[in-house]
Amino acid sequence: xxxxxxxxxxxxxxxxxxxxxxxxxxxxxxxxxxxxxxxxxxxxxxxxxxxxxxxxxxxxxxxxxxxxxxxxxxxxxxxxxxxxxxxxxxxxxxxxxxxxxxxxxxxxxxxxxxxxxxxxxxxxxxxxxxxxxxxxxxxxxxxxxxxxxxxxxxxxxxxxxxxxxxxxxxxxxxxxxxxxxxxxxxxxxxxxxxxxxxxx
Amino acid sequence: xxxxxxxxxxxxxxxxxxxxxxxxxxxxxxxxxxxxxxxxxxxxxxxxxxxxxxxxxxxxxxxxxxxxxxxxxxxxxxxxxxxxxxxxxxxxxxxxxxxxxxxxxxxxxxxxxxxxxxxxxxxxxxxxxxxxxxxxxxxxxxxxxxxxxxxxxxxxxxxxxxxxxxxxxxxxxxxxxxxxxxxxxxxxxxxxxxxxxxxxxxxxxxxxxxxxxxxxxxxxxxxxxxxxxxxxxxxxxxxxxxxxxxxxxxxxxxxxxxxxxxxxx
Numbered sequence: 001x002x003x004x005x006x007x008x009x010x011x012x013x014x015x016x017x018x019x020x021x022x023x024x025x026x027x028x029x030x031x032x033x034x035x036x037x038x039x040x041x042x043x044x045x046x047x048x049x050x051x052x053x054x055x056x057x058x059x060x061x062x063x064x065x066x067x068x069x070x071x072x073x074x075x076x077x078x079x080x081x082x083x084x085x086x087x088x089x090x091x092x093x094x095x096x097x098x099x100x101x102x103x104x105x106x107x108x109x110x111x112x113x114x115x116x117x118x119x120x121x122x123x124x125x126x127x128x129x130x131x132x133x134x135x136x137x138x139x140x141x142x143x144x145x146x147x148x149x150x151x152x153x154x155x156x157x158x159x160x161x162x163x164x165x166x167x168x169x170x171x172x173x174x175x176x177x178x179x180x181x182x183x184x185x186x187x188x189x190x191x192x193x194x195x196x197x198x199x200x
Numbered sequence: 201x202x203x204x205x206x207x208x209x210x211x212x213x214x215x216x217x218x219x220x221x222x223x224x225x226x227x228x229x230x231x232x233x234x235x236x237x238x239x240x241x242x243x244x245x246x247x248x249x250x251x252x253x254x255x256x257x258x259x260x261x262x263x264x265x266x267x268x269x270x271x272x273x274x275x276x277x278x279x280x281x282x283x284x285x286x287x288x289x290x291x292x293x294x295x296x297x298x299x300x301x302x303x304x305x306x307x308x309x310x311x312x313x314x315x316x317x318x319x320x321x322x323x324x325x326x327x328x329x330x331x332x333x334x335x336x337x338x339x340x341x342x343x344x345x346x347x348x349x350x351x352x353x354x355x356x357x358x359x360x361x362x363x364x365x366x367x368x369x370x371x372x373x374x375x376x377x378x379x380x381x382x383x384x385x386x387x388x389x390x391x392x393x394x395x396x397x398x399x400x401x402x403x404x405x406x407x408x409x410x411x412x413x414x415x416x417x418x419x420x421x422x423x424x425x426x427x428x429x430x431x432x433x434x435x436x437x438x439x440x441x442x443x444x445x446x447x448x449x450x451x452x453x454x455x456x457x458x459x460x461x462x463x464x465x
Contacts, residue, residue, distance in 0.1 A: 103249075140441075146444070190449060193450075194456070
Protein backbone atom coordinates (compact mmCIF):
# COMPACT_ATOMS: atom_id res chain seq x y z
CA UNK A 1 0.00 0.00 0.00
CA UNK A 2 2.85 2.36 -0.80
CA UNK A 3 0.49 4.60 -2.81
CA UNK A 4 -2.13 5.17 -0.14
CA UNK A 5 -0.88 8.63 0.86
CA UNK A 6 -0.92 9.79 -2.75
CA UNK A 7 -4.39 8.31 -3.24
CA UNK A 8 -5.72 9.96 -0.09
CA UNK A 9 -4.36 13.33 -1.19
CA UNK A 10 -5.79 13.04 -4.70
CA UNK A 11 -9.08 11.78 -3.36
CA UNK A 12 -9.34 14.94 -1.29
CA UNK A 13 -8.71 16.97 -4.46
CA UNK A 14 -11.57 15.20 -6.22
CA UNK A 15 -13.89 15.72 -3.24
CA UNK A 16 -13.28 19.47 -3.58
CA UNK A 17 -14.11 19.49 -7.29
CA UNK A 18 -17.28 21.00 -8.64
CA UNK A 19 -19.89 18.26 -9.04
CA UNK A 20 -20.35 19.32 -12.66
CA UNK A 21 -16.74 18.37 -13.37
CA UNK A 22 -17.17 14.98 -11.75
CA UNK A 23 -20.39 14.51 -13.68
CA UNK A 24 -18.68 15.45 -16.94
CA UNK A 25 -15.91 12.94 -16.20
CA UNK A 26 -18.28 10.28 -14.93
CA UNK A 27 -16.52 7.38 -16.61
CA UNK A 28 -13.32 8.12 -14.70
CA UNK A 29 -14.45 9.86 -11.53
CA UNK A 30 -18.07 8.83 -11.18
CA UNK A 31 -17.92 5.17 -10.27
CA UNK A 32 -15.01 3.38 -8.63
CA UNK A 33 -16.94 0.15 -8.11
CA UNK A 34 -16.57 0.46 -4.36
CA UNK A 35 -12.76 0.58 -4.34
CA UNK A 36 -12.92 3.77 -2.27
CA UNK A 37 -14.67 1.82 0.49
CA UNK A 38 -12.00 -0.89 0.40
CA UNK A 39 -9.34 1.80 0.84
CA UNK A 40 -11.28 3.56 3.58
CA UNK A 41 -12.03 6.73 1.58
CA UNK A 42 -15.26 8.62 1.90
CA UNK A 43 -17.62 8.01 -1.04
CA UNK A 44 -18.22 10.68 -3.68
CA UNK A 45 -21.68 11.69 -4.86
CA UNK A 46 -23.22 9.19 -7.28
CA UNK A 47 -24.39 10.21 -10.75
CA UNK A 48 -26.23 8.41 -13.48
CA UNK A 49 -24.21 6.99 -16.34
CA UNK A 50 -23.92 9.41 -19.25
CA UNK A 51 -25.58 8.74 -22.55
CA UNK A 52 -23.05 7.78 -25.19
CA UNK A 53 -24.50 8.79 -28.56
CA UNK A 54 -22.38 6.47 -30.71
CA UNK A 55 -23.67 2.98 -29.99
CA UNK A 56 -22.51 1.36 -33.19
CA UNK A 57 -19.76 -0.59 -31.48
CA UNK A 58 -21.99 -3.59 -30.76
CA UNK A 59 -22.79 -3.93 -34.44
CA UNK A 60 -19.11 -4.40 -35.23
CA UNK A 61 -17.09 -7.60 -35.01
CA UNK A 62 -15.06 -7.64 -31.76
CA UNK A 63 -11.49 -6.73 -32.78
CA UNK A 64 -8.84 -4.23 -31.71
CA UNK A 65 -8.87 -2.63 -35.16
CA UNK A 66 -12.63 -1.98 -34.91
CA UNK A 67 -12.37 -0.15 -31.61
CA UNK A 68 -12.17 3.59 -30.96
CA UNK A 69 -12.37 5.68 -27.79
CA UNK A 70 -16.14 6.27 -28.08
CA UNK A 71 -16.62 2.55 -28.58
CA UNK A 72 -14.64 1.72 -25.44
CA UNK A 73 -16.59 4.30 -23.45
CA UNK A 74 -19.88 2.81 -24.56
CA UNK A 75 -18.68 -0.66 -23.58
CA UNK A 76 -17.68 0.72 -20.18
CA UNK A 77 -21.13 2.19 -19.66
CA UNK A 78 -22.65 -1.18 -20.56
CA UNK A 79 -20.38 -2.98 -18.09
CA UNK A 80 -21.31 -0.48 -15.39
CA UNK A 81 -25.01 -0.94 -16.08
CA UNK A 82 -24.50 -4.66 -15.58
CA UNK A 83 -25.73 -5.10 -19.10
CA UNK A 84 -23.91 -8.37 -19.68
CA UNK A 85 -24.95 -9.24 -23.16
CA UNK A 86 -22.97 -11.88 -24.94
CA UNK A 87 -21.66 -9.13 -27.21
CA UNK A 88 -20.07 -7.20 -24.32
CA UNK A 89 -18.45 -10.34 -22.95
CA UNK A 90 -17.16 -11.24 -26.41
CA UNK A 91 -15.67 -7.76 -26.80
CA UNK A 92 -13.98 -7.96 -23.41
CA UNK A 93 -12.58 -11.46 -24.02
CA UNK A 94 -11.34 -10.58 -27.51
CA UNK A 95 -9.64 -7.41 -26.37
CA UNK A 96 -8.05 -9.10 -23.37
CA UNK A 97 -6.67 -11.86 -25.59
CA UNK A 98 -5.34 -9.30 -28.06
CA UNK A 99 -3.65 -7.29 -25.31
CA UNK A 100 -2.07 -10.38 -23.75
CA UNK A 101 -0.68 -11.61 -27.05
CA UNK A 102 0.53 -8.22 -28.25
CA UNK A 103 1.71 -6.73 -24.97
CA UNK A 104 5.28 -6.14 -26.09
CA UNK A 105 4.29 -4.53 -29.41
CA UNK A 106 1.32 -2.44 -28.27
CA UNK A 107 3.22 0.84 -28.52
CA UNK A 108 3.98 0.22 -32.20
CA UNK A 109 0.43 -0.94 -32.88
CA UNK A 110 -0.97 2.22 -31.25
CA UNK A 111 1.38 4.42 -33.22
CA UNK A 112 0.31 2.71 -36.44
CA UNK A 113 -3.38 2.96 -35.54
CA UNK A 114 -3.40 6.59 -34.41
CA UNK A 115 -0.30 8.20 -35.87
CA UNK A 116 0.45 9.89 -32.55
CA UNK A 117 1.58 8.33 -29.31
CA UNK A 118 -0.51 10.81 -27.27
CA UNK A 119 -3.81 9.68 -28.83
CA UNK A 120 -2.58 6.10 -28.63
CA UNK A 121 -1.89 6.52 -24.93
CA UNK A 122 -5.37 7.93 -24.25
CA UNK A 123 -6.92 5.07 -26.20
CA UNK A 124 -4.86 2.46 -24.38
CA UNK A 125 -5.64 3.96 -20.97
CA UNK A 126 -9.35 3.84 -21.82
CA UNK A 127 -8.88 0.23 -22.78
CA UNK A 128 -7.06 -0.49 -19.52
CA UNK A 129 -9.91 1.16 -17.64
CA UNK A 130 -12.37 -1.03 -19.55
CA UNK A 131 -10.43 -4.14 -18.51
CA UNK A 132 -10.41 -2.91 -14.92
CA UNK A 133 -14.17 -2.30 -15.00
CA UNK A 134 -14.65 -5.84 -16.31
CA UNK A 135 -12.61 -7.18 -13.40
CA UNK A 136 -14.75 -5.37 -10.83
CA UNK A 137 -18.08 -5.97 -12.53
CA UNK A 138 -17.56 -9.69 -13.17
CA UNK A 139 -15.08 -10.51 -10.39
CA UNK A 140 -12.79 -12.03 -13.00
CA UNK A 141 -9.10 -11.95 -12.08
CA UNK A 142 -7.94 -12.44 -15.66
CA UNK A 143 -8.93 -8.85 -16.34
CA UNK A 144 -6.97 -7.60 -13.33
CA UNK A 145 -4.04 -9.64 -14.64
CA UNK A 146 -3.93 -7.78 -17.94
CA UNK A 147 -4.45 -4.43 -16.19
CA UNK A 148 -1.40 -5.09 -14.00
CA UNK A 149 0.67 -5.92 -17.07
CA UNK A 150 -0.50 -2.80 -18.90
CA UNK A 151 0.27 -0.62 -15.90
CA UNK A 152 3.84 -1.94 -15.97
CA UNK A 153 4.34 -0.38 -19.42
CA UNK A 154 6.21 2.85 -18.74
CA UNK A 155 5.17 4.52 -21.99
CA UNK A 156 1.54 3.98 -21.02
CA UNK A 157 1.25 4.38 -17.27
CA UNK A 158 3.51 6.91 -15.59
CA UNK A 159 1.26 8.56 -13.05
CA UNK A 160 3.04 10.04 -10.08
CA UNK A 161 0.33 12.44 -8.96
CA UNK A 162 2.47 15.47 -9.76
CA UNK A 163 -0.25 16.97 -11.95
CA UNK A 164 -3.13 18.23 -9.87
CA UNK A 165 -6.58 16.92 -10.69
CA UNK A 166 -8.09 20.31 -11.43
CA UNK A 167 -9.79 21.66 -14.52
CA UNK A 168 -7.43 23.03 -17.12
CA UNK A 169 -5.92 21.55 -20.25
CA UNK A 170 -8.53 18.98 -21.24
CA UNK A 171 -6.40 16.36 -22.96
CA UNK A 172 -3.78 16.07 -20.25
CA UNK A 173 -6.45 15.96 -17.57
CA UNK A 174 -8.28 13.12 -19.27
CA UNK A 175 -5.09 11.04 -19.10
CA UNK A 176 -4.54 12.06 -15.46
CA UNK A 177 -8.09 11.11 -14.51
CA UNK A 178 -7.68 7.74 -16.19
CA UNK A 179 -4.34 7.09 -14.52
CA UNK A 180 -5.66 8.12 -11.12
CA UNK A 181 -8.66 5.86 -11.58
CA UNK A 182 -6.40 2.94 -12.46
CA UNK A 183 -4.14 3.63 -9.48
CA UNK A 184 -6.94 3.61 -6.93
CA UNK A 185 -8.69 0.61 -8.44
CA UNK A 186 -5.47 -1.40 -8.67
CA UNK A 187 -4.62 -0.73 -5.02
CA UNK A 188 -8.12 -1.68 -3.92
CA UNK A 189 -8.17 -4.83 -6.06
CA UNK A 190 -4.86 -6.01 -4.64
CA UNK A 191 -5.95 -5.20 -1.11
CA UNK A 192 -9.18 -7.13 -1.62
CA UNK A 193 -7.23 -10.07 -2.99
CA UNK A 194 -4.69 -10.07 -0.16
CA UNK A 195 -7.51 -9.95 2.36
CA UNK A 196 -8.96 -13.03 0.71
CA UNK A 197 -12.29 -11.57 -0.22
CA UNK A 198 -12.21 -12.52 -3.89
CA UNK A 199 -13.72 -15.81 -4.84
CA UNK A 200 -13.98 -16.32 -8.55
CA UNK B 201 2.12 -52.32 -34.12
CA UNK B 202 0.95 -48.79 -33.39
CA UNK B 203 2.77 -46.04 -35.27
CA UNK B 204 3.40 -42.76 -33.54
CA UNK B 205 5.35 -39.58 -34.25
CA UNK B 206 6.69 -37.44 -31.41
CA UNK B 207 6.91 -33.62 -31.43
CA UNK B 208 9.44 -32.05 -29.08
CA UNK B 209 10.38 -28.49 -28.09
CA UNK B 210 14.10 -29.23 -27.69
CA UNK B 211 16.46 -32.17 -27.93
CA UNK B 212 17.26 -32.16 -24.20
CA UNK B 213 13.66 -32.04 -22.97
CA UNK B 214 13.29 -34.47 -20.06
CA UNK B 215 9.59 -34.75 -20.77
CA UNK B 216 10.18 -35.65 -24.45
CA UNK B 217 12.93 -38.18 -23.77
CA UNK B 218 10.95 -39.79 -20.95
CA UNK B 219 7.71 -40.09 -22.93
CA UNK B 220 9.55 -41.40 -26.01
CA UNK B 221 11.39 -44.04 -23.98
CA UNK B 222 8.18 -45.14 -22.28
CA UNK B 223 6.33 -45.42 -25.60
CA UNK B 224 9.09 -47.64 -27.00
CA UNK B 225 8.87 -49.86 -23.93
CA UNK B 226 5.15 -50.20 -24.49
CA UNK B 227 5.89 -51.59 -27.93
CA UNK B 228 4.94 -48.50 -29.92
CA UNK B 229 6.78 -47.87 -33.16
CA UNK B 230 8.05 -44.28 -33.11
CA UNK B 231 8.33 -43.45 -36.79
CA UNK B 232 10.21 -40.20 -36.24
CA UNK B 233 10.80 -37.45 -33.72
CA UNK B 234 10.50 -33.84 -34.87
CA UNK B 235 12.45 -31.53 -32.61
CA UNK B 236 12.69 -27.76 -32.72
CA UNK B 237 16.14 -26.25 -33.11
CA UNK B 238 17.41 -24.55 -29.99
CA UNK B 239 19.08 -21.64 -31.76
CA UNK B 240 16.42 -19.97 -33.83
CA UNK B 241 15.86 -16.22 -33.88
CA UNK B 242 12.20 -16.48 -34.97
CA UNK B 243 11.49 -18.82 -32.06
CA UNK B 244 13.26 -16.54 -29.59
CA UNK B 245 11.32 -13.47 -30.80
CA UNK B 246 7.99 -15.34 -30.68
CA UNK B 247 8.61 -16.68 -27.19
CA UNK B 248 9.93 -13.34 -25.96
CA UNK B 249 6.70 -11.69 -27.13
CA UNK B 250 4.78 -14.25 -25.11
CA UNK B 251 6.95 -14.62 -22.00
CA UNK B 252 8.93 -11.37 -21.83
CA UNK B 253 11.81 -11.42 -19.34
CA UNK B 254 10.62 -14.75 -17.96
CA UNK B 255 12.02 -16.34 -21.12
CA UNK B 256 15.56 -15.50 -20.01
CA UNK B 257 14.95 -17.22 -16.68
CA UNK B 258 13.41 -20.19 -18.50
CA UNK B 259 16.41 -20.53 -20.82
CA UNK B 260 18.80 -20.19 -17.90
CA UNK B 261 17.01 -22.89 -15.87
CA UNK B 262 16.31 -25.32 -18.67
CA UNK B 263 19.39 -25.05 -20.83
CA UNK B 264 22.19 -23.66 -18.72
CA UNK B 265 21.57 -25.03 -15.22
CA UNK B 266 19.92 -28.28 -16.39
CA UNK B 267 20.95 -30.70 -13.63
CA UNK B 268 21.58 -28.00 -11.04
CA UNK B 269 18.14 -26.35 -11.10
CA UNK B 270 15.24 -27.61 -9.03
CA UNK B 271 17.37 -30.12 -7.13
CA UNK B 272 15.01 -29.93 -4.20
CA UNK B 273 11.97 -30.87 -6.24
CA UNK B 274 13.37 -33.33 -8.69
CA UNK B 275 10.46 -35.69 -9.13
CA UNK B 276 10.92 -36.28 -12.84
CA UNK B 277 14.56 -37.27 -12.38
CA UNK B 278 13.59 -39.68 -9.60
CA UNK B 279 10.86 -41.05 -11.85
CA UNK B 280 13.35 -41.55 -14.68
CA UNK B 281 15.79 -43.28 -12.36
CA UNK B 282 13.10 -45.58 -10.99
CA UNK B 283 12.07 -46.45 -14.54
CA UNK B 284 15.67 -46.77 -15.68
CA UNK B 285 15.38 -44.11 -18.36
CA UNK B 286 18.86 -42.78 -19.02
CA UNK B 287 18.52 -41.10 -22.42
CA UNK B 288 18.95 -37.35 -22.02
CA UNK B 289 19.26 -36.29 -25.67
CA UNK B 290 16.64 -37.17 -28.30
CA UNK B 291 19.37 -37.88 -30.86
CA UNK B 292 20.30 -40.94 -28.78
CA UNK B 293 17.04 -42.51 -29.99
CA UNK B 294 18.52 -42.40 -33.46
CA UNK B 295 21.77 -43.99 -32.37
CA UNK B 296 20.13 -46.69 -30.22
CA UNK B 297 16.90 -47.46 -32.04
CA UNK B 298 17.41 -46.04 -35.53
CA UNK B 299 14.51 -43.62 -35.09
CA UNK B 300 14.89 -40.58 -37.39
CA UNK B 301 15.24 -37.47 -35.23
CA UNK B 302 14.51 -34.52 -37.48
CA UNK B 303 15.40 -30.97 -36.42
CA UNK B 304 13.16 -28.14 -37.57
CA UNK B 305 12.74 -24.46 -36.80
CA UNK B 306 8.99 -24.77 -36.45
CA UNK B 307 6.71 -27.79 -36.07
CA UNK B 308 4.40 -26.25 -38.67
CA UNK B 309 6.93 -26.01 -41.45
CA UNK B 310 6.31 -27.83 -44.77
CA UNK B 311 8.94 -30.53 -44.14
CA UNK B 312 6.98 -31.64 -41.06
CA UNK B 313 3.70 -31.72 -43.00
CA UNK B 314 5.40 -33.70 -45.79
CA UNK B 315 6.83 -36.13 -43.25
CA UNK B 316 3.37 -36.70 -41.76
CA UNK B 317 1.88 -37.25 -45.23
CA UNK B 318 4.53 -39.86 -46.03
CA UNK B 319 4.47 -41.73 -42.73
CA UNK B 320 0.70 -41.85 -42.01
CA UNK B 321 1.07 -42.16 -38.21
CA UNK B 322 -1.78 -43.42 -36.03
CA UNK B 323 -1.30 -40.27 -34.01
CA UNK B 324 1.24 -37.65 -32.96
CA UNK B 325 2.33 -37.29 -29.33
CA UNK B 326 3.02 -33.65 -28.52
CA UNK B 327 5.58 -33.01 -25.81
CA UNK B 328 5.82 -29.27 -26.38
CA UNK B 329 6.90 -26.91 -29.13
CA UNK B 330 4.32 -24.18 -29.64
CA UNK B 331 1.03 -23.85 -31.44
CA UNK B 332 0.16 -26.40 -34.13
CA UNK B 333 -1.52 -25.33 -37.35
CA UNK B 334 -4.43 -26.97 -39.09
CA UNK B 335 -2.45 -28.60 -41.94
CA UNK B 336 -0.30 -30.42 -39.37
CA UNK B 337 -3.38 -31.48 -37.40
CA UNK B 338 -5.04 -32.67 -40.62
CA UNK B 339 -2.24 -35.14 -41.37
CA UNK B 340 -1.69 -36.52 -37.87
CA UNK B 341 -3.87 -39.62 -38.07
CA UNK B 342 -6.27 -39.57 -35.14
CA UNK B 343 -4.75 -36.25 -34.09
CA UNK B 344 -2.05 -34.60 -32.02
CA UNK B 345 -2.25 -35.76 -28.41
CA UNK B 346 -1.19 -33.37 -25.66
CA UNK B 347 -1.11 -33.48 -21.89
CA UNK B 348 -2.17 -30.09 -20.54
CA UNK B 349 -1.12 -29.11 -17.02
CA UNK B 350 -4.62 -28.02 -16.08
CA UNK B 351 -8.19 -29.26 -15.90
CA UNK B 352 -10.13 -28.82 -19.13
CA UNK B 353 -12.41 -27.30 -20.19
CA UNK B 354 -12.26 -25.06 -17.10
CA UNK B 355 -8.63 -23.96 -17.19
CA UNK B 356 -7.29 -23.47 -20.69
CA UNK B 357 -4.00 -21.69 -21.40
CA UNK B 358 -1.10 -20.83 -19.16
CA UNK B 359 -0.21 -20.88 -15.46
CA UNK B 360 -3.21 -23.06 -14.76
CA UNK B 361 -1.67 -24.45 -11.60
CA UNK B 362 -1.54 -20.95 -10.11
CA UNK B 363 -4.91 -19.71 -11.37
CA UNK B 364 -7.11 -22.24 -9.51
CA UNK B 365 -5.22 -21.43 -6.31
CA UNK B 366 -5.76 -17.71 -6.79
CA UNK B 367 -9.42 -18.31 -7.56
CA UNK B 368 -9.69 -20.64 -4.58
CA UNK B 369 -10.52 -23.72 -6.60
CA UNK B 370 -7.64 -26.06 -5.62
CA UNK B 371 -9.74 -29.04 -6.57
CA UNK B 372 -9.39 -27.83 -10.15
CA UNK B 373 -5.63 -28.43 -10.28
CA UNK B 374 -4.61 -31.38 -12.37
CA UNK B 375 -3.86 -32.57 -15.88
CA UNK B 376 -5.87 -33.33 -19.00
CA UNK B 377 -4.88 -35.47 -21.95
CA UNK B 378 -6.62 -34.19 -25.06
CA UNK B 379 -6.34 -33.92 -28.80
CA UNK B 380 -5.16 -30.56 -30.04
CA UNK B 381 -7.36 -28.28 -32.09
CA UNK B 382 -6.86 -24.89 -33.69
CA UNK B 383 -7.91 -22.98 -30.53
CA UNK B 384 -5.74 -23.18 -27.40
CA UNK B 385 -6.50 -26.36 -25.39
CA UNK B 386 -9.91 -26.78 -27.02
CA UNK B 387 -9.75 -30.28 -28.52
CA UNK B 388 -11.53 -33.47 -27.47
CA UNK B 389 -10.73 -34.73 -23.97
CA UNK B 390 -9.41 -38.25 -23.36
CA UNK B 391 -8.45 -38.30 -19.71
CA UNK B 392 -8.59 -35.97 -16.70
CA UNK B 393 -6.66 -36.40 -13.47
CA UNK B 394 -7.20 -34.15 -10.45
CA UNK B 395 -4.03 -33.43 -8.46
CA UNK B 396 -4.90 -31.09 -5.59
CA UNK B 397 -2.05 -29.59 -3.53
CA UNK B 398 -0.87 -31.47 -0.46
CA UNK B 399 -0.49 -29.89 2.95
CA UNK B 400 2.39 -27.37 3.07
CA UNK B 401 3.20 -27.96 -0.60
CA UNK B 402 4.61 -24.97 -2.53
CA UNK B 403 3.71 -24.16 -6.14
CA UNK B 404 7.11 -25.23 -7.57
CA UNK B 405 6.93 -28.46 -5.56
CA UNK B 406 3.41 -29.10 -6.82
CA UNK B 407 4.44 -28.47 -10.43
CA UNK B 408 7.37 -30.78 -9.92
CA UNK B 409 5.12 -33.49 -8.53
CA UNK B 410 2.84 -33.16 -11.54
CA UNK B 411 5.61 -33.58 -14.19
CA UNK B 412 6.20 -37.35 -13.85
CA UNK B 413 2.46 -37.91 -13.53
CA UNK B 414 2.10 -36.19 -16.91
CA UNK B 415 4.66 -38.55 -18.48
CA UNK B 416 2.90 -41.62 -17.14
CA UNK B 417 -0.59 -40.36 -17.96
CA UNK B 418 0.03 -39.33 -21.57
CA UNK B 419 1.71 -42.69 -22.30
CA UNK B 420 -1.04 -44.71 -20.60
CA UNK B 421 -3.78 -42.68 -22.30
CA UNK B 422 -2.04 -43.00 -25.66
CA UNK B 423 -1.92 -46.80 -25.30
CA UNK B 424 -5.52 -47.00 -24.10
CA UNK B 425 -6.69 -44.80 -26.96
CA UNK B 426 -4.79 -46.81 -29.57
CA UNK B 427 -6.36 -49.98 -28.16
CA UNK B 428 -9.81 -48.44 -28.43
CA UNK B 429 -10.40 -48.21 -24.68
CA UNK B 430 -10.79 -44.42 -24.40
CA UNK B 431 -13.55 -42.34 -25.98
CA UNK B 432 -13.06 -38.78 -27.18
CA UNK B 433 -15.22 -36.33 -25.27
CA UNK B 434 -15.85 -32.96 -26.97
CA UNK B 435 -15.21 -29.94 -24.77
CA UNK B 436 -17.98 -27.61 -23.70
CA UNK B 437 -16.00 -24.43 -24.16
CA UNK B 438 -18.58 -22.30 -22.40
CA UNK B 439 -17.70 -24.14 -19.16
CA UNK B 440 -14.18 -22.78 -19.16
CA UNK B 441 -11.96 -19.78 -19.73
CA UNK B 442 -8.63 -19.11 -21.36
CA UNK B 443 -5.93 -17.97 -18.96
CA UNK B 444 -2.65 -16.20 -19.68
CA UNK B 445 0.69 -15.78 -17.92
CA UNK B 446 0.03 -14.60 -14.41
CA UNK B 447 1.43 -11.23 -13.34
CA UNK B 448 4.06 -11.46 -10.61
CA UNK B 449 1.85 -9.60 -8.10
CA UNK B 450 -0.89 -12.19 -8.58
CA UNK B 451 1.67 -15.00 -8.42
CA UNK B 452 2.78 -13.68 -5.05
CA UNK B 453 -0.83 -13.69 -3.91
CA UNK B 454 -1.27 -17.28 -5.11
CA UNK B 455 1.83 -18.30 -3.15
CA UNK B 456 0.51 -16.63 -0.01
CA UNK B 457 -2.93 -18.18 -0.41
CA UNK B 458 -1.39 -21.65 -0.78
CA UNK B 459 1.01 -21.20 2.14
CA UNK B 460 -1.80 -19.98 4.39
CA UNK B 461 -3.83 -23.00 3.42
CA UNK B 462 -6.60 -20.59 2.52
CA UNK B 463 -6.90 -21.78 -1.06
CA UNK B 464 -9.95 -23.84 -0.23
CA UNK B 465 -13.23 -21.96 -0.28
